[in-house]
Amino acid sequence: MLSLFLIAHIAGRAVAIDSAQVESVVDIGSVVPVPRSADQVLGLAALRSRVVTVIDTRVALGLPSAGGAAGRAVITLVEGQHYAILVDSLEDVAPFEMVPLSSGLILDGGWRSTGCGIVERDGEPILAINLRALLPGLAAVAA
């Protein structure tokens, strides 16, 4: 079954995000830090009249933070709250078919919890990720 995926780059890797999880794609302006919060919470940003919680995706994946200003982000709505998931860049949106991860393929580190399948673009396998798994403080994702 085909569904729409947004192809983005996070931490230098191409990933596919199910468009059902994506509310919009924005450029994040200034971010107000939230002291004492989990490391992956970069801070809060205003998106028109909404306050969004900005997630430093690299940190959420267990990688060192890239630092510097926030840029592009994917907005997702989880349990009534808006989150901005930072991405390096965005490519396009296209319909793909998601297949499960090939058996024996074990993902590393932070990718393990977020990776949920593979889509294939012109023969290139791209990891499909679940944005919810990147968010701290939520109940574990149902399998």
Added chain:
Amino acid sequence: MDDLLQEFIAETRETLAALSGEIVAWESDPSDRQRLDAIFRFVHTVKGSCGFLDLPRLARLSHAAEDVLAGVRDGARVPDTRLVNAVLAIVDRIGELVEAIDAGMSLDDSGEDVLIAALAEGSDLVGPASALVAQRQPARSVRLSVDLLDRMMSGMSDMVLARNELARRLRDDGADPTVEAALERLSLTVAEMRDTVTRTRMQKVETLFSALPRIVRDTAADLGKAVVLTIEGSDVELDREMIEMMRDPLVHMVRNSIDHGLETPAERTIAGKRENCRLTVSARQSGNQIIISITDDGRGIDVERLIAKLVAAGRSERELRALSAKAKLDLVFQAGLSTKDEVTGISGRGVGMDVVRANIEQIGGRIEIDNSLGRGVRFAIHVPLTLSIISTIVVGVGEQRFAVSRQAIEEIVTVRGQQIRIDMLGDTAAATVRERRMPLIDLGSVMGLPGSGAAPAMLVIVGVVGGSYALAVDSVLDHEELVIKPAAPAVMATGIYAGQTLPDSGLPMLLLDCAGIAAVAGLEFSREEPVEDDAVEATTDAMSALLFDDLDGVRRLVPLEVIDRIEPVPAHSIRFAAGRLRLSIDGRIVPLAAMAEVGDRAIVSVLRLRDGPIEIAYAIGEALDIVSVPSTIVAAREPGPVAGVVGIDGDQIEMLDVHWLFATHGDDVRHEAPPVCLIEGSGSAWMTTFLKPALEGAGYRVATSLPAGERPAVVLTMDPEPAVTVPDSAVVRLRHDRPLGGRDDHSIYRYDRPGLLAALAERAGRR
């Protein structure tokens, strides 16, 4: 009251509409307990509302129906078709009456007795068919979906931000005045619109509380109880939805409190309490919750009786006994329970509480009970803060800004002030603000923000349950009314934030949770017993005193009570004369006390102390402040001008001994009407010259002749035999020579000063 009535009508109409399905279902299966409960709650609610809206007919109908339904719930009545019909007839009638009230029409009440009689057991009366239903007026209010309102609100915020952006751009480009005027107009409209839109969603808790005084008064009057109601925090603004949901539970709980919790004046007197019961309803925001608490000082919940009741109703005693203390208290929420032995028109069916809890839980809240048998109960309704407008103070720490709920703030002080000290006790910082010592939390270090290392600039004194603490911040910036929304779980997990907001600046800001900060910083407050009013009165009785710098540079206190006034006087009016310092002022000479030389000041401040007729002056350096003096004074080692030492802000300050001052300095003050000493006879010239100063020093007024009608206190003469002009006077005779010369004529040697004064005092006093 009109608003309340309108609300009642709208609500009843709505419940009736929802209930019609239930009624039909109940009719087909009268043993259906759930339907029965729903209908029972409806009539109970109607009864409750009618009580304070003064709708006796509705009250009568609903009370009758409630009685029957309660019987069915208890199993005393069997819900047969006839009973169901009778109840339904009443429910229909209630609907008709409500419509009639709304239309302002009157409805014939002839059928009502029949309706009520039809409820009775074994009655085969059939209620009359419904009278005509009054023509329904178009409703004056509409109901909107919350979603729509939310969209309106966020649209509004977007508009405000766009306006701000536009204003910024225009300012940067140096717009021409006409554009600016147009923008100004737009700003005004936008502000007004925002206010209106916000009000569509938000409401002050006040609207929830405003009906309470009346309800309390009426309920208390019905029950013969005296209740003093205190309402606190009515300016908290809440989601309208919440307010609506809270309305019934709150009214129920207040009525329940008065009916069950509070005692009659007689019972209270026996229990040794003050006659007037105290009921406090308060709303406050705490963390990400709004807590509405209903506190009474009544008899409390008797858990034993609760259990006995439930056992009587067929519950297993062993099971109930096994419950935890908290679970036992929660038994008050059991359906169909009443600890009251007789049923009243007010409450007493225990119906309130299960409905209350159901309603509160429906909006994601919970109820906590804090019970103290014999002393009162506190019900705390916790509801989530989904959305609320909170009046906040914006504080700055480092580069960041945070909002603090104004309700939590007791005061804000700058550290520079004299009354503020910050000390390290071990590794713990403590602030002393005036007489209060409290823990100090540096917000920057709690947040882990890079500190400037400098001493804190401002202290925000925050009150949390059980105590207060000082929160050190870099700056206090602004006062803002903010729309607070809950933040993401990851942010809330820190425990120090209560929510997030987007102020007009367009930069998100977090609302601090003051209790959470205290917990994160490891503060522990033992729960203090509420201070009784009596104790408060005792402390307000504390003595006020003037704090001043004395002439010798020492800081001292003098009770405010004895100070007549403080006056600057020229230094030359103070002289050392006749053995002591004296001050000439207002044409009189007043003894002056001073701890040191006046020195070369040109003007000296003088305290004029007065005790009745006696006045003395006390020269000081400078008056500083009026302070309240603690009741404990450490006494001085020796009597003197200083009575002792009191501790004020940790300083030891000497308190003047006014008694000593007056005793020492006030003795040569003339009495206002000094006794007259009349000098008569041949030696008057000598006596006037030699004795007058001594006599005056002893407090007499010396005269050589008196106007007619005035009597001397004593007559002083040197003539041997009475040539005294005033008859029946006390007479003191002086003699020229020391030896008595053989006879004792009670005369006194003229240079025997003590003897003379003693004799004068004795004679003058005898009269």
